[in-house]
Amino acid sequence: MLRKIRIVAATICFALITLLFLDVTGTLHLWFGWLAKIQFLPAVLALNAGVIILLVALTLLFGRIYCSVICPLGVFQDIVSWVAGKHKKNRFRYSPALSWLRYGMLVIFIATMVAGLASWAALIAPYSAYGRIATNLFAPVYRWGNNLLAAVAEHFDSYAFYSTEVWLKSLPSLLVALITLAVIVVLAWRNGRTYCNTICPVGTTLGMLSHFSLFRPVIDTSKCNGCQSCARNCKASCIDAKNHTIDYSRCVTCFDCIDKCRQGAIRYAPRTRAVRPTKPATGTEEKGAESRRAFLTLTGVLAGSALLKAQEMKVDGGLAIIEEKKIPKRATPITPPGSLSASHLAQHCTACQLCISNCPNQVLRPSGKLMTFMQPEMSYERGYCRPECAKCAEVCPTDAIRLTSLAEKSGIQIGHAVWVKDNCIVLTDGVSCGNCARHCPVGAIQMVASDPDVADSPRIPVVNTERCIGCGACENLCPARPFSAIYVEGHQKHRII
């Protein structure tokens, strides 16, 4: 019964969190955005005391329920492990805790965070690792499916679905996601929750608490017949059936053992007396080349891109070819409004990709820079930061990006526009333009005569950098290609105007 409740709750949480990354309508997070905010590491980074206290209390009372229900990466491993279990029954066995490894990882993780390399530390953080997998690997497939439905809807003249853009936002980020997925799948396929009990910093932290949890599974030695069925079905490998002990720091309270025990010898009950600590021992981590799942996902991605190419062909004749925009070299990268400054974002972001996944304007993408690896960065060659949108701030679980209202956003200067004379079509093509000025939401661009002495000389844009908020409307809508004649330089620290 307890196991069934756990499975149902975990399935719901997992499905909803995954959908947060896949959703194209931008409505789901209004209802279930909190699921991202109750993730442990984001809550710590957001200094969200309420959530931290709640999670600590939950663990102290019931054990690592968090790892079995709330953590999407944990549930994902359970799914992989469940599929693997279909082929091979009773495949686990007890192994002593690799305490030196897990505490070592935790120390390294904390040290990296403190050193300001949050993006690198986040590589092993569970929630953001799952976010990267979902964004880079699941979302494209989901969106191609959506686009297929949109094509069907269009055929029937229905507006129920609309197509979305799918594009490779960052190759390094995709590779990291693929590698993470491969490692996680291999580990989970072979040994269940190895990652959670040796690498995951959140698992280790919660393990220290669950060690003392009030409720935990206990083996009733009077009923136990020594069949070891519990140990062979424990994906955390934490049941020492011979000695009738369970390592509670590694137990993720999945209740599988309770369900498996035919003698009814395991109960989930409140603690009555202290438990003997387990002896540390050595063990080796095994890695295999089994990445069938990763391979299948990759094939899916490739098949999907072929589909996308076919869709692009529906345009009429007689159209000028439009060259693709290229990203200009920016001295300072642009960070989203609400992130306060480049350093604030770098220190508070877990690189979970939720904002990148939810950006409806194709502005956010993972950074490829060492210090901010995979954290969001802005560029305007596909779209611009539209005035009616604050999706990134709405979805951000860590408050690395935070806005109270759209009005606040319209007053934040994240950068300023710079005019590039050599590219401006007013001068190169000799036509009148003013598209940048026409679309500036704050009226920071004016068109003036290029020759101050000749009133009717071609009109060129001038930027009032004090009013410019750096949204990129001018850069995106500039007709000059491949490089815009006006582009945005980021500000290290955002300013309020």
Place this chain on the structure above:
Amino acid sequence: MENKQNKHIDRRNFLKVLGGTAIASTAILPGCKNRQQEAHTATTEIPTDQMTYRTNPTTHDRVSLLGYGMMRLPSIPSSDGTSSTIDQEAVNELVDYAIAHGVNYFDTAPVYMQGGSEKATGIALKRYPRDKYFIATKLSNFANYTRENSIAMYRKSFVDLQVDYIDYYLLHSIGNGGIETFRARYIDNGLLDFLIEERKAGRIRNLGFSFHGTKDVFDEVLAMDDFAHWDFVQIQLNYVDWLHASGRNVNAEYLYAELKKRNIPAIIMEPLLGGRLSNVHDHIAAKLKQRKPELSVASWAFRFAGSFPDVLTVLSGMTYMEHLQDNLRTYSPLDPLTDNDRDFLEETAQLMMRYPTIPCNDCKYCMPCPYGIDIPAILVHYNKCINEGNVPASSQDENYRKARRAFLIGYDRSVPKLRQANHCVGCGQCIHHCPQSIDIPKELHRIDRFVEDLKQGKEF
């Protein structure tokens, strides 16, 4: 109420609209049967020997009242998506059907279908004896009007069409750019004299011009009849333009009357206003169907144009077999409008003027835009939304949310993002190409502002 019932119907598809409104209208008037039903219902066979013909007073050509416009031929998009090729097989099939049902006038031009229309027309017609059809083509020397280039264009038409004489030759689109442009294109380079000589030599059987523009240019060019002896003139005539021509254009009533005075036959273009008189607002579709439930919306426009006795032929650019069949039905034979019908159509025209559609006929003369904007697609989408009631006048409108969704999603579907109105730089290079004298940049910027209002959810 009736409008609401029809909301879910696919209006992009012409026939479905007719079907849909037919159902609605017949529901309202269950007892209303028409005497003409047998001859005109969509289910009856189209007669092959009933086409109405008109006689050309100069050459005594017996011309079918329905003329085939070769400007909107079926085509297949190319793999890179930037161009398309004509679907020759489909063209042949349409031409075969048209000829089998009595059509004998085919109107093309060197610039139609990105320059492919003359060749396709030539291929399709080559399969018939030369005396079975009349070919009309034009001197489209818009961009380069030197004598050499213009004569080269004239000669190339013979090659592409695979003929040694042309039945109807037109100075293409007079009026755009005023009388100066006309002089530069045909007088200063001696081209008009050259063409008159060609007519004497028999390589041109009838010489005329097609007209879009202001009254003074029309008057002046028509007055040249004294030495040019225009055999025919092609004008834009339909029940909206009759008294309510848009922009700088002249009312068709005036144009037709001037031609009648000089006994010059008229050839009619844009009888449907590029489809805007078939794809009409739901209210208007209902009104037309209510009057004659078994007639198509488009048939009213064709009957209007065909009912004038001095009209030689009415051109229609028919892309689909269904359009061709519908028009053949209307003219096999023509059932002329009564005075009552005429008043009714004038009423309809006035009603139509109340809907702020942009008078774009999707002729694509403005294309290609050097900055890649798909101008006609944007304007057509806007008009479609107006006709379907999806352009809310205010954000307080009852159907605002639904209309907003339909407008924005439909916009992205009809026009790729990079070709939408927000990329219009306002260079104005398209303006003088537009035969309907639409201020294209102004309209695009207006639509862009409207889209911004919708996207930002602004109150308006």
